[in-house]
Amino acid sequence: MFEDLAERKKQARRVVRQLKKDYPDAECALNYDSPFQLLIATILSAQCTDVRVNIVTKDLFAKYPDADAMAAAPVKTLEKIIQTTGFFRNKAKNIHAASQALVDQYDGEVPQDLESLVELPGVGRKTANVVLGTAFGIASGIVVDTHVGRLTKRMGLTNKTDAVKIEQQLLEVIPKKEWVDFSHRLIHHGRAICAARKPKCDQCHFKKFCPQIGVE
DNA sequence: ATCCCGAGGG
DNA sequence: CCCTCTGGAT
CATH class of the missing domain: 1.10.1670.10 (Helix-hairpin-Helix base-excision DNA repair enzymes (C-terminal))
Incomplete structure (x- = not known):
């Protein structure tokens, strides 16, 4: 250095x-139609290529396009859809719980500050910075x-x-x-x-x- | 065998 | 700091 x-x-x-x-x-190379979808796609991208994430999210977002639908989805069904992205049990649990938290605390919307985002299950600094920067144009890191x-x-x-x-x-x-x-x-x-x-x-x-x- | 737009827990 | 979670691609 x-x-x-x-x-x-x-x-x-x-x-x-x-x-x-x-x-x-x-x-951003991840496909999404909303801040919520970018959040989910980014959670799925852990140790996985963006190409594979986009294959999976095409089906996932067709069935569960927003936080309300995702929170209502059976975790087992989510596991099957996202299986090929790896870490699928953790990721399914996290995207389900994060969606439920968005419904409960933010009326289904994605919060626009780092502290709130990082509190969501499965969301760390990297994912929070992706969502803030790419979906909202906020440079928080x-x-x-x-x-x-x-x-x-x-x-x-x-x-x-x-x-x-x-x-x-x-x-x-x-x-x-x-x-x-x-x-x-x-x-x-x-x-x-x-x-x-x-x-x-x-x-x-x-x-x-x-x-x-x-x-x- | 190593890497891919990590996060959570010990 | 370490470890675990996981499948696909090269």
Whole structure:
């Protein structure tokens, strides 16, 4: 990592500039028609590709499009529909309980602040930041998923492993107006070029200023 | 064998 | 800090 904060900020500016150049229109890859659906899709995305989440949510949202319908669904039925996303018992229990909490406490709507979102079962900082940033356009933090964690470490913007600590270090060097797009663009770059196993460094436009920490 | 837009519990 | 939950793709 770049030890000096000023150096880290300089590196952050290079990264943000290149991200804008390479991925000007990066957006959320999960399919949804409402904040509620984005919330559920994001809960399902834990340790699962967005492609598979979209396959599952097509059926799930056709049957249970909103919090009222999802809260009324049998958990066993939810388990069957979302089975292929992995962790399906926990996820089914959580999306059912979270939907019930939305009905009970928020009249079926999704709250627009981080503290309320994180209290919902199955919703952590990452999921809450996705919903706030993408569905509501509220920059309350930076989404740190497996891609953002891996790429920011390789690019020298953090030396941490814990997602919350990575986010703290990123918040120091990324301007607030960039927070939402920063994650989306990094995630696209992580899938297309800077993959976990076989990063395509020969095709990477970030190579000229990438310390390549963690890449063999 | 490792990774995928994690969260909760110990 | 650690562990567990889980299936599909490569």
